Amino acid sequence: MQAINPATEQPLKNYPNHSNEEVTSTIDQAQKAFTEWRNTSYSNRADLMRKAAEVLRTQQKSFAAIMTEEMGKTLKESKAEVEKCAWVCDYYADHAEEFLKDEFIETDASKCYVSHRPLGIVFAIMPWNYPFWQVFRFAAPGLMAGNVAILKHAPNVPGCAEAILSVFEKAGFPKGVFSNLFITNEQASDVIAHRYVKAVTLTGSTRAGKEVAKQAGAVLKKCVLELGGSDPYIILEDADLDLAIETTVASRLKNSGQSCISAKRFIVPESIKEEVEQRLIKEMGSYSFGDPTDENTDLGPLVGEKYRDQLHDQVKRTIEAGAKCILGGEVPDMKGYYYPPTILTNVKKGMPAYEEELFGPVATVITVKDEEEALKVANDTYYGLGGAIFSKDVARAERLAAEKLEAGSCFVNAMVSSDPRLPFGGINESGFGRELSHHGIKEFVNVKTVYVR
Template identity: 55%
Template sequence: MLLKSINPANVNFIKSYESDTKEIIYKKIEQTHTAWLSWKHTPFNERAKLLNQLAEVLQSRKNELATLMAQEMGKPVKQGIIEMEKCAAVCMYYADNASGFLSDQIIETDAQKSFVTFQPIGVVLAIMPWNFPFWQVFRFLAPALAAGNCGVLKHASNVPGCALVIEEMVKHAGFPKHVFQTLLAGSEEVDAMIENPLIKAVTLTGSTQAGIKVAQKAGSVLKKTVLELGGSDAYIILEDADLELAATTCTDSRLINSGQSCIAAKRFIVIESVAEKFTELMLQKMKTKYMGDPLNEQTDVGPQARVDLRNELHEQVQRSIQAGAKCILGGKLPEGDNAFYPPTILTQVTKGMPAHDDELFGPVAAIITARNEADAIRIANESMFGLGGAVFTKDAIIGESIAATQLEAGSCFVNSMVKSDPRLPFGGIKQSGYGRELGMFGMYEFVNIKTIFVK
């Protein structure tokens, strides 16, 4: 089987890669397990040194790798540079903090000594998507290696170049051989990977349906999973919100990565008294965003990652319009052979439409009107997803209360777009998955939290 890189800006063929056979996959997993038998004993200071060296490699190659992302999946190059800087930051964060997170914790009991220790578990399988082809991997890789685990990566089939260069950079940074390896394979090989007895846990970022399949297979062999799945983040705009700030933030969030982000703002729930003004402001801001060649540093919106994904998005938009939504911007397929989709705004969006109920993975904003604050919260929480959410209000106390106690999501922000941060745990609830990545809590997902009792 061949894995092919196709440039979504012009559907030109870039390169093909021979996929690994099942025998090669199992050999690589065995090699990584053997590497772990030594790596787990490596002192924290040595792990930290190597992570910092990896951060330096990422920084030195950020322009090259941003170009690779633009070619393989269409990310605007200026956003790709930011992604690479974030990957370097997460490596440095765990280099600085892993030792403290994983220090033994003394617990006073009737024992002479009792404590909790955190031990690595082995080889973690990462199944990662194409939309942030480096960041999604490094937010698993940095804490996993820092904790003394090893990793193998099954990346999305349309970004094999990105997958291979990650393994190359880990080696270049000085990590021991086989501590991290890339498995070039399609989704049909995932079950065999999970079943391999040397795989101790699985982390997946992807669609809800992919998460269900992985959870079922991992559950059948009793292996821990962390799942970061789809999202349809709701941003609530209250009557007293700074509408200029809200419209700017909502536009930027909706269009990040050309709209292809699990935590991009997707549903904009606006109190009816300010809905007209907010809509006009957002329309003005969306119109200023430039869609074009992702290699152009002026581009804000590149193509969708694949033509089939673009076509699925357009079909969702059309079904929403047929059900009564009004398209006030975009919504039309560009001419030519490409995967572009224009920034699009749908208004009069109601329950039962794809734009209201489903995840629209592209630059399409769904504006929903609410009667009041309580109605807005109800609409936000009706979703089957629960990844992120935000509320805009000039009353910080009310905003914090809504975010902390009323919105059903893993991350809730006030007067800011939802984003992941190495210092904060990240993940969802409901159909958006379970478990956490990043921060201290992310490290604890893939370690043996072991009780020690000495009488």
């Protein structure tokens, strides 16, 4: 496994793959750890999880530097990501016991209740775009529930995988409670099928999710999939445009546009189309891109050359199909895998920017006649991860978000974001299952009925 610094195009440290024998040994060690970890008290687990949060905060700068070096995230975004990981550790340390307490039910029994017992080894296949957050998002609740974890991280962020392992080691978690493997996709298939592995969680592309779901289904393993998204942001005619433009652009350009829940399709009525486009040009054009280690840089590079070239191909094909590029749209002549803030307008059904997920700093403007058509376009997607509606009539926007917008997370006058307190996940080709909140921690437990006559 070897990362390439996307800002300099220079190769970084090389990490050798684990052999099949090492994979088997890691699984055996995890299973042994589980037999003891499952019986530890919530208070003991919470103490260790709070220590993990402390390690994250103490080493925030060094962990952030690894993220920025391996995948190009700006240093300020990397630091914020480390802090968010510490937050989710603290959150589940504080709430796991309450979330998983026994639920007593009145029946004809003398005692009847539902308990929540851990399953065992959870195998996690994680992506590169939020290389720390995605891991802690599953690990904090999973470990607090009494499960143990084995991580297969994206091959271009191996240093992040090792750094995350070091967090749990330094916090004092028993050996085998959290493990890291550098393995191929073929080896990952064998891990999924292993009799000690009880569940699989994946964050990644829809293509990868379908393959993992097929493999997990073949051996009847529970899985949670958080996949791609093409989130619609509807700006209604009565929206506060200052708020709407600032928020939608911030969402679209977060992490250089490499986020499943960023604003991707900007849906606007014809009556405000021209004003929205001019405001978008001004706002998106104000974002600088360059050295991600510079605290003044807004956008770093895309993670790799193939990802940048794929995005540019989608932009070109959309323009060839009749759309208009009103900002950006050209690969800059500079070292690194950079792509400028780009706006495509006059986008219609059938065009790549309408149908596909664009994983980079490209905004797609789709014009509609009215509210009814806006919702029709918003829901006209294979995905269903998130969405947002902007309107000064908050009651109207809330009704549309709650009743009409088809996605796992629907926000009003705000950007879609993940939060330890809220369930997170999608529908359709954005996956299934939920992470975070009390819903997330219950995904990988045995919901057991205990009936006593």
